[in-house]
Amino acid sequence: MLPDNIPTVTVSGRFLSPDGTPLSGSVTFRAPAQLTFPASDVILGGPVVAQLDAQGQVAATLPATDAPDMDPADWSYTVTEALAGLPAGRTYQLLLPARQPHVDLADAAPTDPSKPNYLPVIGPKGDRGERGESAYEVAVANGYTGPPADWLESLLGPRGATGPQGDRGPAGPQGEPGVVQSINGVSAAAIKLTASDVGALATAAAGMAGGVATLGPDGRVPTVQLPPSAGAVQSVNGYSGVVSLSASDVGAAPASHTHTAAQVGAVASTARGAAGGVAALDSAGKVPAAQLPAVAGTLPGTWMPDDFGLKSWAYDLHSGSRTPGDAPSEAGRLYLVGVPLRTAATISKVAVHVMGYDRPNTNASAYFGIYDKDLKRVAQSANAAQTLPETHNIGGQLGPVPLTAPVSLSPGSYYVAILVRGSGTSVPFLAATNWGPASTTSGARAADVTGVHRWLQTTSTTLTTLPASLSAGDFTEASTCYWAGLG
Template sequence: MLPKSIPAVTVTARYLSPDGRPLSGSVTFRAPAQLTFPAADVILGGPVVVSLDAQGQISAPLPATDAPGMIPDGWSYTVTESLSGIPAGRSYQVLLPAEAPEVDLADIAPTDPTKPNYVAVRGSSAYEVAKAEGFEGTRPDWLASLVGSRGPEGQREPTGPQGEPGPQGERGVQGAPGADGRVQSVNGQSAAEVTLTAADVGAVPMAAAGARGGVAQLDDTGRVPATQLPPAAGAVGSVNGKTGAVQLAAADVGALATSTRGAAGGVASLDASGKVPTTQLPTTAPALPGTWLPDDYGLRAWGYDLGADSRTPGDMPSEAGRLYLVGVPLRTAATVTKVAIHVMGYDKPNSTVSATYLGIYDKTLARVAQTANVTASLPETHNAGGQMAVLPLSASVNLAAGSYYVAILIKGTGTTVPYLAATNWGATATTSGAKAADVNGVHRWLQTTATTLTTLPATMKLTDMADSQTCYWAALG
């Protein structure tokens, strides 16, 4: 809506086809540029597009072309008609002076199709001409001055004779009844009495309510009645083995309750940065000064520190065909890719080694990883210093924190095949003062009673074992 301080002219028009049907389309009014009204603090811009209504009519308030203080001035509207069924619409110019607040385009649009550009220019009125010629007075005074004095009555002539009556003409054909009021058509139908169906107005017939292929009804509660609902297919009979008003807990779906988050025996929570809070991290005892740990050698865990034994560590020969198990505690979960032993070599040519296999067993004595034949990595000559042999597993393995066994199996001939680093605890492993098994049931050293093994068994039994009298060294890496 235009501000009241801007004089406006309401432009109307009505477009009909030759048979009286309303046309559709739009009429565009375009000023030559943006219009600035400093007094109203308003800038108007862009065309005004007015669509024809159902009667083919338009009505649009537009700023007067002679509005005072308007920038620019001295211009006219370009009117463009875009009507359905008329491929080439007219385009012409019009002036809309403020003194005519209502204008119909039929009064100012061009009627000559050979002269499409047309500007209705208002001329001076007779009153204004009279004022310019010296008349003094108001418009009513001027109108009154146009009425002269009554002239003399003319002479009445005698009545002439009555003529002969002419023949009666034929009765004309009665025309078709016109449409009532201003309505020319309803939904495309032009008749004195229009009857519409549901399809004419894009509606569903009342007979379709509740009928096959129709629409569902609503009952007094605003819901579809049960008789119009499809039958329930594949209804749930139970949930996780429960029936009736089922309520499931976390344990019912194999999950931990939210109350276990951050609680003892539960699961760790994550802070805003996506990390476990320090309060939920395990405490790590600091290394004592001068104490060597597996990490110092690039390892994960070992059976004992070779350099910390005060009871004369030395080397002891292994026995071919016997499987030796070295218990190794793994403090934290880790991905293990290798195992290590400390080997002194073997007495060649008095002894020979044909195959050497190392592996990892869990506390149930089930094999979880192994190496290939690593005989080529063992030194052939017995030496006092020895060396640490780090041997890769055939495939890495993810181990949880706990106690495991490193298995050593050597195939060959002779009784000195080969020499491995040992602690020399004494006659038996239990004479060291350590318990035979830790809290996980894993012994520090075991050996099989059989001496004819050629491969690492997939599983073993503790009844097939004895506490080893030779305490070898091994590590996980």
């Protein structure tokens, strides 16, 4: 986009073949040098190449050749036409005075050698771009009475003798490229490609040996082009033609033949839920309590995670009531509690058991999350410092912490992550148990078959967020294991 203070002229034109077909190609407008506009702090350089569109039309907006304070001044555009199908394009000069904001090439371009270029005459006293009298008009004003064609003929003198041939001049600049230079490596005035030139099979190969299969009127490959094995079945169990088999033909008993459940090694339907039979599942897909042994639902100490709305936990809280019972978390240290997940589940929360906690100040934080067996974080919570239960009652209180987004977990072992920032009573006391003396072979450090430990804690005590991943070298030995669950 040129600055507004540079006057411009729009040049347009349309190029058609004699039968009206739009031509293709380009028209190039070239100034004699770089154009400098001091008032606009702009320097313009290079030609303007306008491509013909699908209707053979071309348009370009160019600086006027009489723009004020332009350097150089008093010049004209060199116009070069490069049109497909025309062996030699025209080249001519074109003035574009600002007083005429639109010029059509059909009015300006010469069509024969005797027609002058579009160079408006500058009168001796007129402003630049104003049209003065043509030479013919001057002749008429001085008494000539003939038509313009006769006047032009009168300007031609007798043909002179042919002079000696001059030296060959330097090669001119290469012309503008045509629309198509080559197709598949073939350059010619009239290109004709074969099927092999474009990597295709000839139409004569359809249905021929070594060619391609054809489709019949039904849209299928005709039978004559199929191998013998792809046709109809030749025989069934030694029979041909229209075959009808009986049970004896295939070594089967007739439909009227029956067996009892015992004869086929099956359990009779009457055995479902009966003594000595098989369990019958209820509408929820579970074994009814009446078919469970008494020890599974009546003895104390058999609480399960789903009794608390959880999917899994590290251990029964009752089994963790021995020393130390509860322990404070250390600010800035990340604790990992191993939790086995027996079945696939969508987890939306983690849980800890808070024994005592004073809500921390606004500078404290508490983050919880889940890591897989490779110590990669798979889920995390928002800051839960202000939502953990504030409790000092006997037995404590279950503290569920929602995750920022639910996560679908496959069966396996995972870690519940605990990271608390705070000091003094703002650090919660959590339910914990002691799994033995601190050593690499203690119950706390021993890994299960998947490589997941019951309990880990980081060497660092300066963490502020849950890392995206951890490694074995980030942890130190400890024997105290917090209680945690997945829900």
